[in-house]
Amino acid sequence: MALGEISHDCRRRLATHYGEAAGAWLARIPALMEDAADRWGLSLLGYHDAGHASVGVTATDSWGRAIFLKAWTDPARYRHEVAALRHWRGDLATKVVEAADDLAVAALEMVGGRPGGADRPAVEQALVAQALDDLHAIDACNPPVGIPRLSDYIRHELTPRIRRRLHTVQLAQWMPVAHAGLRALDDILRVPGRETVLHGDLYRENVLFADRRSPVFVDPLPMLGPAAFDWAFWVVYYEAGSGIEQRLELAVQVSGLSERDIHRWCSLLFLDGLLYYLEISDPRAVQFGKTAAAFAVRCEANRP
Incomplete structure (x- = not known):
């Protein structure tokens, strides 16, 4: 699907966090996400409007697995986060399915199969x-x-x-x-x-x-x-x-x-x-x- 532009609220949050210099990067988001989806055979579903340092898109892979596609404004933050998630391999941290250093975009396995994860327990x-x-x-x-x-x-x-x-x-x-x-x-x-x-x-x-x-x-x-x-x-x-x-x-x-x-x-x-x-x-x-x-x-x- 064609993603279109990100929401006004998302643009405001990223601009507040990184300054107006983030504007040019935000304008490239649809193309970045579509490029990553093409590389990894993902079907894009739509933006998940949350976060102050990145942009997220929900997607599915060719097996129907729920994927969270994430793009970082700051390439260093992308590198550090992906490196830590890979270091914590296993079930304690969200799994990195794919990552593209040139795009500063990663495909992450969606926790609980939906944005926000499964319901939280009493304990x-x-x-x-x-x-x-x-x-x-x-x-x-x-x-x-x-x-x-x-x-x-x-x-x-x-x-x-x-x-x-x-x-x-x-x-x-x-x-x-x-x-x-x-x-x-x-x-x-x-x-x-x-x-x-x-x-x-x-x-x-x-x-x-x-x-x-x-x-x-x-x-x-x-x-x-x-x-x-x-x-x-x-x-x-x-x-x-x-x-x-x-x-x-x-x-x-x-x-x-x-x-x-x-x-x-x-x-x-x-x-x-x-x-x-x-x-x-x-x-x-x-x-x-x-x-x-x-x-x-x-x-x-x-x-x-």
Whole structure:
């Protein structure tokens, strides 16, 4: 089928994420997807209008298998994501069926046979916690070539971003969040942990279910770093503002890491997220700030 142009909402999201320079790439999307489909014998069905860093199209292969065709704006992000998914070969991460480096397009097996995966079970978070521990256990002695290091991200992106925003936003009642986050940042830079291949972007929409018992990780932003970062991201952002205590308890129980280690990363992520929400005047800032402040008070009470 002829895909036609992408939707206005998709164009807006990608332009917000990558700037107006993404416009020329977006105009090429129908041709890129049709080229990939021709190469791999896929039948295109239509756009799946989601995501902020890529464009997705649903398709089927010649055997009738449901395929998700994904095109990345950033070729480096394409390379890193495909490399990580191949490293995690098996049932824990979405399978790469085909990939075209010249197009920065990959054909992925659709989780659960439909966009968004199968229905989520009542014990979702316990299943995800066990799956994340299994993901981290996959051999990291031979990580994919070129995967960025979390330590570089902390030093060269996250730290300067936090320092800049601390001078441009009014924290007011959220100062305990800043104090806890900055202490955590200092600890993290001084005490590196054992590295594994991290997912790096553990929002709920990036963990789908193949069936009612099988979580599958999709859309990673992979890095090499300590597993505590992924656990903290999951605690803070999987469902921002709710279920924090339950996920923290599961993270400590399943990962075998110390609560203090995960606390450090949570404190840093809470500060980074709150500063972002405040900078863009996001209405979520107040509730997120309350959650982050309560967490900071708890961490302070538990400090040795």
